[in-house]
Amino acid sequence: MIPGPTNVPARVMRAMINPIINHRSDDFRSLYREVREKSKKIFQTENDMVILTTSGTGGVEAAVVNLVRKGDKIIVPVNGEFSGRLATMIENAGGIAIRVESNYDEVPSIDRIEEAFENNKDAKALYVVYNETSTGTRIDWLDKASEITSRYGAYYVVDAVSNLAGDDLPVDKWNIDICITATQKAIAAPPGLAILSISKRARDFMINNPPNTLYLNIPRYLKYYEQNTETPFTPALPLFFAYNEALDIIIEEGLENRIERHKICSQAFYDALEAMGFIPFAKPNARSRTVIAVNYSDGMEDKKFRGLLSREFRVLVAGGFGELKGKVWRIGSMGEVNRYHVLRTLSAISAAMRMLGVKISDDGIDIAEERLAILK
Ligand code: PLP
Numbered sequence: 001m002i003p004g005p006t007n008v009p010a011r012v013m014r015a016m017i018n019p020i021i022n023h024r025s026d027d028f029r030s031l032y033r034e035v036r037e038k039s040k041k042i043f044q045t046e047n048d049m050v051i052l053t054t055s056g057t058g059g060v061e062a063a064v065v066n067l068v069r070k071g072d073k074i075i076v077p078v079n080g081e082f083s084g085r086l087a088t089m090i091e092n093a094g095g096i097a098i099r100v101e102s103n104y105d106e107v108p109s110i111d112r113i114e115e116a117f118e119n120n121k122d123a124k125a126l127y128v129v130y131n132e133t134s135t136g137t138r139i140d141w142l143d144k145a146s147e148i149t150s151r152y153g154a155y156y157v158v159d160a161v162s163n164l165a166g167d168d169l170p171v172d173k174w175n176i177d178i179c180i181t182a183t184q185k186a187i188a189a190p191p192g193l194a195i196l197s198i199s200k201r202a203r204d205f206m207i208n209n210p211p212n213t214l215y216l217n218i219p220r221y222l223k224y225y226e227q228n229t230e231t232p233f234t235p236a237l238p239l240f241f242a243y244n245e246a247l248d249i250i251i252e253e254g255l256e257n258r259i260e261r262h263k264i265c266s267q268a269f270y271d272a273l274e275a276m277g278f279i280p281f282a283k284p285n286a287r288s289r290t291v292i293a294v295n296y297s298d299g300m301e302d303k304k305f306r307g308l309l310s311r312e313f314r315v316l317v318a319g320g321f322g323e324l325k326g327k328v329w330r331i332g333s334m335g336e337v338n339r340y341h342v343l344r345t346l347s348a349i350s351a352a353m354r355m356l357g358v359k360i361s362d363d364g365i366d367i368a369e370e371r372l373a374i375l376k
Pocket of ligand 1: 133
């Protein structure tokens with residue numbers, strides 16, 4: 001139950017025992033074509049897709065180095081570790097990161113983003129981490145931001161590493177130029193691939209202003225696909241097989257159903273944990289639907305609590321990250337997450353707290369059951 005890598009269905013694991021094929025063969029070309037087409041469905045886009053053999057960070061870095069040039073002003077909301085890293089990556093690429101900061105338990109408001117554009121009319125882009133995995137917060141104005149980016153002629157880039165396929169994200173409807181995710185979170189495949197959608201406008205810019213990178217060079221990936229349906233470099237073939245299977249599972253379930261399942265499971269977690277006396281870290285209007293961050297209460301010690309859960313109950317939850325280390329614990333409620341995972345996790349938490357000498361109300365588990373009944 002950590003926020004990635006998440007549990008991988010056996011079907012997806014088994015797909016990786018396919019023989020290693022030649023990546024310059026028709027076998028790979030048909031796999032690549034298939035995976036790209038299915039990826040468009042989960043991104044809800046007609047845009048170009050790039051699949052990189054790298055973790056999520058490589059995907060985010062590709063979205064930065066292919067679009068940001070020296071002196072470019074980039075607006076970036078910062079409310080946690082990953083959005084902070086994004087701002088640093090922008091600066092490393094020579095850009096000027098205009099950070100719109102908020103407390104970590106909330107998200108910068110859309111009004112403040114608009115104000116940042118008003119004060120920086122020449123800003124080239126808005127880069128947003130949709131779901132800040134380190135704080136369990138989620139930006140709730142992504143649908144509205146494209147009105148602002150279009151008004152200022154700015155590019156719109158979204159890091160959806162920890163919620164794509166588990167949260168609302170219609171890339172075309174929201175006019176997102178580059179959207180990035182990775183395989184190991186809500187997609188429920190092993191780690192190792194990053195997937196990016198690239199709008200025509202972003203693509204034209206990159207082709208006319210080639211980036212100073214080889215491995216993460218997006219125009220090169222697009223050209224190789226167009227000319228030969230191949231990747232420029234050797235792809236992690238077992239991960240392509242696995243990702244293809246994971247995409248089939250998503251399509252079989254139906255993207256909408258999957259998003260709804262994530263919403264229901266996260267709500268069950270929040271309501272149950274509150275009934276059990278815990279306090280979620282994020283303010284109610286900023287709560288993630290895939291990562292549940294919870295404050296440590298007095299007397300709860302991070303390593304002891306998580307160690308007990310893992311050792312005695314075989315339930316793994318994550319600790320806090322960056323500034324929140326030792327202050328919060330986090331549940332990954334994504335990918336395969338279902339009734340079983342929610343109830344088992346809550347039961348284990350309740351039992352672990354009793355073992356630590358704190359009696360916890362079991363109302364929480366009843367509340368979770370009620371919320372989850374719809375998934376039966
Ligand atoms: N962005 C977000 C929002 C993330 O949650 C993560 C990882 O948790 C990353 C980027 C980096 O991904 P990776 O660890 O796969 O490189």
